[in-house]
Amino acid sequence: MIRISMAGAGALLLDAANGAFSDATQQRIWATARLMGAQPSVIQAVPGVNNLLVTFDVNDIDPPVVERTLLETWDRTTPETTPSRDIEIPVTYGGDFGEDLALVSHFAGLSIDQTIALHTSGRYSVAAIGAMPGFAYLTGLDPRLAIPRRDTPRLKVEQGAVCIGGGHAGVMPCTSPSGWHILGRTDLALFDAFRSEPCLLRLGDTVRFVRVP
Amino acid sequence: MIEVLTGSTLNTIQDFGRAHAMTLGVARGGAMDRLALACGNILLGNAPDAAGIEIVFFPFRVRFHTATTFAVTGAECPATLDGQALPKDWATTAQPGQVLALQAPAQGARCYLALGGGIDVPPVLGARATDLKGGFGGLDGRALRKGDRLACVPALASPLPHSGYGLSRRCPLPSSDGTTVRVLPAAEYDVFTTAAQTLFHGQAWRLTPSANRMGYRLEGETTLALTRPLNLFSHGIVPGTVQVPPAGQPIIQMTDANTCGGYPKIATVIEPDLRLLAQTPVGTFIRFIAITREEAVDAIRAETRAVQVLARDVARLRTSLTA
Structure with missing residues (x-):
C-alpha cells in the first residue's frame, strides 16, 4: 500500500514504506523516478528511502494530473535493478577520526575490532542521494x-566522516550538522560540483568500506 | 564593476537557485525573496532570475567603478547614493566612484541589489547562486568580503529615466508584529492530535534567533504532539516544509535546507509566501492559515502573471524612452 501526500502545491511525496526497509520497493522507487523524471512538466523525481518526491511547475500543469500519472506509473512499475558499480571506500577507524566508535561498540556488545570488522564486512547499496550534496x-x-541517532545532533561533523545512523551507513560529503555516529574518516571526495559527474556514488552502486591505517 | 566595501558572513550572490540539482542532494538555494530580486532585475531589463546580491547584514556599502544601472528592492532599507536618499524599490544609474549605502531595514529583513546585466560569476550546476554549505557558486562558494570586485554580464545599453524610476506597487512586507502565511497540510498532518492541529493554526509562533537560509526554528506557548510515535525513513523535502521534531516546536525548512529529512511534517508553506518568511525579522510572530490546493495553485499562477505583466510594462516604458 502506498500513500501520496502534498508537499506544497508543486510537489508530491509517494511513500511506499511498509515496516522494515525493502530492497524490492526501493528498486520500484528507482524505476518510478526514472519514468516520472522524463515527464515534461516534472522538474525532478527524487528517490528517498522507500519513498519518492516529485516536483513540478504548477504554472504548466494541474497537481491532480501529476498525482494520477504518479499513481499509474507506480502501478505499472516493477522492481528494476540499475547497473551497479563496486566502489571501495578506504576508512581510518577510531581515534580522533571516529569519536563514537567506543559508544557504538558498547551498543552492539562487541569489541572495537569486531565492530570495525562488522562495518567492513557489509555490502552496502546506494538507496538514495540527498540531504547534502553527494550524501548517499x-x-x-x-x-x-x-x-538510534544522537538525541541532539552535533553542530559540526567534518567532511569525510564515516558514520552510521537510523539503520543506514553514510559518509559526510561536506562539513555540516549531523545526528549520526562517527566511526572513522575517509579522504575520498564524495562530491565535487566541478566534476562532470559531481556525485561519486550513483543509485544502486555497491559500496564496501576498507580499513586502512 | 563594483567593489564591496563591507564584509559579512551572510551577504551572498543569489539568483533563482538550482531546482534541477535536487537529485544530487543540492539545495534549491537562490534568493530567499525571489519576487524582490525578480522586480529589481525587471526594472533593469534583466531576466528576472539574473544574479544579484542578497543583503542580510547591514550597513552594506559598494563603490561603483564603472557607470552601472542598479536597483534596490526587498526590505525597506534607507538607501543613499553618495549621501543622496533613494526612493524605495528604485532603479537608477550610478557613476564611477559613487558609493551606494544601505542601512538596517525599518521593515523586512532582506534587501536585494540587482545590477544591469546581472553579476557575472561562473554558473555552477546551472546557477550562479552561492551554496554556502556545498562551498560552490557565487564568488568561490562564500559570502562577500570587503574588497571583493564583481563584474556584470555585458548588457544592451538601454537607458533608465534620468533620475531613475521605481515600482508603483510594492511587494508586501510583514507588519511590525509578524506575518501570516498560507499552508497546505503535509504527509503527517493527520497523525498530529486534534489539539495540535488546532494549535498549529490558532497559535502565534515566535521566530527564534535560530533562523537562517537553511531553516527557521519557531517557538510557541504550547508544543505540538503526535497521536502515536513515528519513525520515518528519510525522504525528499521542499523549501517551506514545516517539520515538527520530538520536542514539539516547529522548524520551517528554507531555501538552503537539506534536500532530505526524517521528521514528521505538519504542513508546507506555499511558494509565494516563502518571501514573506524571508522578510520576517527574528522575534516577531508567524501564523499559519490553511488553504486548499486549488487556492495555492491560483496564488502561484497569479504571482507568475504579475511578474509577466510587470516585465511587459517595464519593457514598454523603456521602449518609449528610447523612441
Whole structure:
C-alpha cells in the first residue's frame, strides 16, 4: 500500500514504506523516478528511502494530473535493478577520526575490532542521494549496528566522516550538522560540483568500506 | 564593476537557485525573496532570475567603478547614493566612484541589489547562486568580503529615466508584529492530535534567533504532539516544509535546507509566501492559515502573471524612452 501526500502545491511525496526497509520497493522507487523524471512538466523525481518526491511547475500543469500519472506509473512499475558499480571506500577507524566508535561498540556488545570488522564486512547499496550534496543513504548495515541517532545532533561533523545512523551507513560529503555516529574518516571526495559527474556514488552502486591505517 | 566595501558572513550572490540539482542532494538555494530580486532585475531589463546580491547584514556599502544601472528592492532599507536618499524599490544609474549605502531595514529583513546585466560569476550546476554549505557558486562558494570586485554580464545599453524610476506597487512586507502565511497540510498532518492541529493554526509562533537560509526554528506557548510515535525513513523535502521534531516546536525548512529529512511534517508553506518568511525579522510572530490546493495553485499562477505583466510594462516604458 502506498500513500501520496502534498508537499506544497508543486510537489508530491509517494511513500511506499511498509515496516522494515525493502530492497524490492526501493528498486520500484528507482524505476518510478526514472519514468516520472522524463515527464515534461516534472522538474525532478527524487528517490528517498522507500519513498519518492516529485516536483513540478504548477504554472504548466494541474497537481491532480501529476498525482494520477504518479499513481499509474507506480502501478505499472516493477522492481528494476540499475547497473551497479563496486566502489571501495578506504576508512581510518577510531581515534580522533571516529569519536563514537567506543559508544557504538558498547551498543552492539562487541569489541572495537569486531565492530570495525562488522562495518567492513557489509555490502552496502546506494538507496538514495540527498540531504547534502553527494550524501548517499547506504542500506545493508548489520542490524547489530543499527544504533538510534544522537538525541541532539552535533553542530559540526567534518567532511569525510564515516558514520552510521537510523539503520543506514553514510559518509559526510561536506562539513555540516549531523545526528549520526562517527566511526572513522575517509579522504575520498564524495562530491565535487566541478566534476562532470559531481556525485561519486550513483543509485544502486555497491559500496564496501576498507580499513586502512 | 563594483567593489564591496563591507564584509559579512551572510551577504551572498543569489539568483533563482538550482531546482534541477535536487537529485544530487543540492539545495534549491537562490534568493530567499525571489519576487524582490525578480522586480529589481525587471526594472533593469534583466531576466528576472539574473544574479544579484542578497543583503542580510547591514550597513552594506559598494563603490561603483564603472557607470552601472542598479536597483534596490526587498526590505525597506534607507538607501543613499553618495549621501543622496533613494526612493524605495528604485532603479537608477550610478557613476564611477559613487558609493551606494544601505542601512538596517525599518521593515523586512532582506534587501536585494540587482545590477544591469546581472553579476557575472561562473554558473555552477546551472546557477550562479552561492551554496554556502556545498562551498560552490557565487564568488568561490562564500559570502562577500570587503574588497571583493564583481563584474556584470555585458548588457544592451538601454537607458533608465534620468533620475531613475521605481515600482508603483510594492511587494508586501510583514507588519511590525509578524506575518501570516498560507499552508497546505503535509504527509503527517493527520497523525498530529486534534489539539495540535488546532494549535498549529490558532497559535502565534515566535521566530527564534535560530533562523537562517537553511531553516527557521519557531517557538510557541504550547508544543505540538503526535497521536502515536513515528519513525520515518528519510525522504525528499521542499523549501517551506514545516517539520515538527520530538520536542514539539516547529522548524520551517528554507531555501538552503537539506534536500532530505526524517521528521514528521505538519504542513508546507506555499511558494509565494516563502518571501514573506524571508522578510520576517527574528522575534516577531508567524501564523499559519490553511488553504486548499486549488487556492495555492491560483496564488502561484497569479504571482507568475504579475511578474509577466510587470516585465511587459517595464519593457514598454523603456521602449518609449528610447523612441
